[in-house]
Amino acid sequence: MGQPSFSPQSLTHWRELRGLSVDGLAGAVGVTERAVRYWEAGVHTPGNRSLGRLLRVLRCDAQDLFERQRGTETLEDLRRDAGLSAEQACRALGQKRAAVGLRPERRKLRELERGQVVRSRRWMSPEGAGRLVRAMAQVYGVPERVVMDAWRRTRPDDVLPVLPERKKRDDSSGLEQAWDALNNRQRTYLTCIFWQDQEAEKDQRYRRFLGGAGRRAADWRRMDLALYAPPALVGYTRIQDRLRQEGVHDPGVGASVAALERRGLVMTYQDRVYIPDLGEALRARVELTRRGRAVARLALGAPREETAPAPLLSRWLWRILVRVASAGEGGVDGSLAGRGPHFLAVGRSPSRQAPSRGFIELRHPAGLDHGPYRWFVTDSGWRHIRDYLDRYRELYPDVDTTGIELRAAGEDNAPGRGGDTSLTHE
Template sequence: MTALKIRGLERDRRVEGWAWRNPVALGRFVQELASVYQAEIRTVVDAWMRSRPHDAAPDLPLPRSRPPSERTYDAWGALNEQQRACLEQVYREDQMTEVEVWLQRRHQMVLPPADQWRRLPLQVKAPTDLIEKPRLQQRMRELGLDTAKALILIRQLTGLVEIVHDSIETGDSGPCGRVCVVLTRQGRAAARSGLGEPRQKAPPAHLLSRWHWSQLLRVADAGSEGIADSRMTTKARFFLGVGYRPGGKHPGRGFIDTQPLRDTSGAVVDYMWTITELGKRHVLAYAHLYQVLYPDVELPSMTENHTSRTNRLE
């Protein structure tokens, strides 16, 4: 399938083709459609699955993992032993914070933007009885570095780590100054390559992030009863819901929708989110890929086999 053939189809001409029901061929087809119409791949995939419910789901392979670049290797290789140890501790703290944020999101907690929570406190200028010592400060002390020596080392990691000065509230004592460390993308990549840790794969364009996938499973697992609107995070329902345009840019995926919940008098008391037919198709068609991407995200009884998953969703 090429752009020339698509143009022929639009002009009502007969076009030669084969393997139209092959998922891999359909995957190449939707990629060509997205290119010709300058649309996002996820939009074309959703439209295909919504309008052709009896056809196979397009199969778009997971992106291949790429080895670290020479620039990344050089950045790590240019560091001495002490600088590498310092960068490793900053990287470990960054990854621990990332896991904590993900767990908090799963519990519906409101979080600041990433440029805030990725600030790793190294020093808080407040009495020790008011606030605990930052974890990163303790990590540096395990390396035999006090805060002053750690800051000297961190300043040497140009382009890999940044130092940010801000303040936080500590109750009645008012704002207290804070020294934070921010790991840059280049620093994260250098640490991964030096420590031999693979880079986390980003999901393909038609698949969901870890967070949105877990939210879709919540709604799917609730079945026909659904989940109350008050228990759905704003960003998740805007991105997954029918008829939404978060930020006025891209429409929601249409995987979940609201149904009014009425009392005995017929008055609406709440709105319940339930999974749509398109959402069901997406879960059943791509659950195997999500298991590769996010093996730690539990897939309930839907993953036992295709039949049990279909019964569960229906």
């Protein structure tokens, strides 16, 4: 596969943006001043060992220095972005539990990255490939879904890697003991806080479904518990209303909440808010800890919202991908707003730590070079649909995917990137 072009001008831009001289950048990266000058002159390109340090020093990502967009990474790109040579990567992979028995070697890794025949049945079995994906994610410092996507771009004709199932820890006995240790009033408080937490979570999912920008969990999970002002003027918080319905008519931050906090089930905060016609008032806020949420969920028998296993999309993102895929040659217009494109579109990123999936792109319709841009499914997106359509239909039966397999089959004409993928014995 072709290497993305390195941009010497971008390197100079980022060096100057960070206030570094050529000598300062060289010292921070651990190379000679001449090496940096050669990079900025376009004579040489940063090697594997220098690239990762360069990205960390400049606090940018590979897309900023290469003519490569997020969501198009190959396996080699991920390794280089991590600042590892093939030999270094193999040594690190060999230390991961997921790669036990796979015997990572430089030759095999380079064959894998080039889309060539990998002379290892262990590496190319669905289970072995899945274990290798997990180990690569740990070594390269990216989510497993990112490695899976890069694997399919690099080796589109290979068998689909199957990620090993994660063992679920059964700590229900400890959670039951935590619930049993609470008195009735403390259980009432924990129950009301839990249901308000779940309502806030449901509201966030709905916002995302409508395409709105979601808030950080650190913000919306921190809920108003009480305002220290006359109820006749400020009313009651949602949690207080729940408590009053359960017969607790003095719902404030007292002994019960303090007991829950001592047991590590909640965290409390205090600040001041301005209230019209009243002025500033003290406000108490509360947030469930993970343990507190787990204790309440088990005791109340509350179902957990199932999350999609890697590398599948959430229901929200799957709906967006299906919408674009179903639009046909006309694509989808700019109404595809909200956070969805940050997770799905080429060139986007939901965070600085991981690229988007690269399943959709904004471009002109085929045959046109003017007019409004539209959203279309990329080759990588169509491949993902073909790989997992049956699983999505089982996971999200409410999402209408009628006819999408015909569209996917019509797009299945992209040339393979590798050679013969037959296996040989180790």
